[in-house]
Amino acid sequence: MESILLAIDPRDPLWIAIAFACGYLVTLIGLPPLVGFLIAGFLLNFAGAESGVFLNVTADLGVTLLLFTIGLKLNFRSLALPQIWGVATIHMSLVTLMMTAAVLLLAGFGLPLVSNIDSRTALIIGFALSFSSTVFAVKSLDQTGALTSCYGNTAIGVLIMQDIAAVAFLAATAGKLPSFWALGLLALIPLRHLIYRVLERTGHGELLVLFGIVVALGGADLFELVNLKGDLGALILGMLLAGHPKASELAKALLSFKELFLVGFFLSVGMTAPPGWNELLIALIFIAILPIKTALYFGLFAAFKLRASTSWRSSLTLANYSEFGLIVGTVAVASGWLPKDWMAVFAILLSLSFIGASPIVANGERLYNKWRPRFKRMERKTRLPAEEDLDIGKVDVLIFGMGRVGSAVYDSVVKDHPGLVLGVEGDTQKVGHHQQLGRNVARGDATNPDFWIRAPGLVEQLQWVILTLPNHSANLAVVERLREIGFKGHIASTSKFPEEQAELEKLGVEFAFNIYAEAGKGFADDLRQRFDLA
Secondary structure, eight states, rough: OOGGGGGTTTTHHHHHHHHHHHHHHHTTTOOOOHHHHHHHHHHHHHHOOOOHHHHHHHHHHHHHHHHHHHHHHHHHHHHHHHHHHHHHHHHHHHHHHHHHHHHHHHHHTOOTTTTTOOOHHHHHHHHHHTOOOOOHHHHHHHHHHTTSSSHHHHHHHHHHHHHHHHHHHHHHTTTTOOGGGGGGGGGHHHHHHHHHHHHSSSTTSSSHHHHHHHHHHHHHHHHHHTOOHHHHHHHHHHHHHTTSSSSHHHHTHHHHHHHHHHHHHHHHHTTSSSSHHHHHHHHHHHHHHHHHHHHHHHHHHHHTOOHHHHHHHHHHHHOOOOOOHHHHHHHHHHTTTOOOOOHHEEEEEHHHHHHHHHHHHHHHHHHHHHHHHHHTTTTTSSOOOGGGGGOOOOSSSEEEESHHHHHHHHHTTTTTTTOOOOEESOOHHHHHHHHHHOOOEOOOOTTTTTTHHSSSSSHHOSSSEEEEEEESHHHHHHHHHHHHHTOSSSEEEESSSSSHHHHHHHHHHSSEEEEEHHHHHHHHHHHHHHHHHO
């Protein structure tokens, strides 16, 4: 029997090894690995390498699983919020017009690649450049543990509206409309109960992972059969499962596969087309326009009554160009509207926007604190329900993160401090669940600098702040914020690895609890006591 390795191009392992090396090197200077993967793609492109079937397939799988896992954490009702559909619609319209005007202006100067572009093609380019990257946004939010935060939900909601617009565009440019049988997709809504039952019986191991892959790829294929974008199908199937109790577990189970396959996506982006000086010049001009695109996001979010800090964070998450530009480029080149060189422009533009946005996102809090007075002037006096001021009364103990660990801590601490414990959770559904169980829980983003403004006088009365957030970076951000505002009480935090524990203690955390090590120790101590009683 022939080895399965024979189906893989012998060069593919080398490309992946180069991606690993570049990803590792950029992490040493504080950039996310995806920047290294893009750089690896460009280096391979310069060396004359081309992405093969293996990388293209993994890239498609990565994006499909990415959108499926996004859907698992969302619901349809969130898209009906004015700050979602209103901002997305107005922003896309304004930026499309702005970018179209920029292309026509460059064409008037006779610059290479744009000198012969007509108004219709300029409009298509402008439309493509109005989008922001779903891949970059989700990666950034994943790394900070902010996917369910107010600004995370807002940014992802805007991106979903953009994806819907992308589907409409691709259907129009393909010269075909969704099939009549697309109406049959409405049957997925009642059929989700059947899918729920299957999910409940998949356990917690390999069957759960396989179930997620089958549903994600099956949803994509189902939508393709009726002339709809397959990625949208994966997203919708994920959203249909979002209300199931195991949705979060399913997303975590697919995490490693999604991360692995996305390496292929970033490599293939860098290897799309050989860049030259003309392509680089055009890309740099549009990179210079990116701050205006980001400022429009901020202004619109503020106009729709988001707090300045939430508007700033949402805008930074969206401060990039989208991989959708590559899709539009493919359509335009195939239709003869653009020369193939524009594929390199879109690839460079996407990569540079990722590289430029990464350090800005990483230093977003410092920049916000520096310019905070200016940002606050743009806030509206009225607040959205998720960002209103908190009237919480007397509180001695504050617990950030009300997952399984946070809930257990709350139930234990409240016995000794009845009525004096407050849990803070970013997920609206979880907040409602805890409140139904009688727990004192408020919605809030622990890493948001304005959280303490929402609860005036809270920091002065607190004795303990306990951090049980699922992401180490988020825990660190809260500790740093507490020190900046002069918190004098005690801080405890969970951690997963010894190096995380050491990092927290270095910042002054009195009790850094390693949940893996301490869980094992607690089990051993309890078991020893039971042996003694036997």
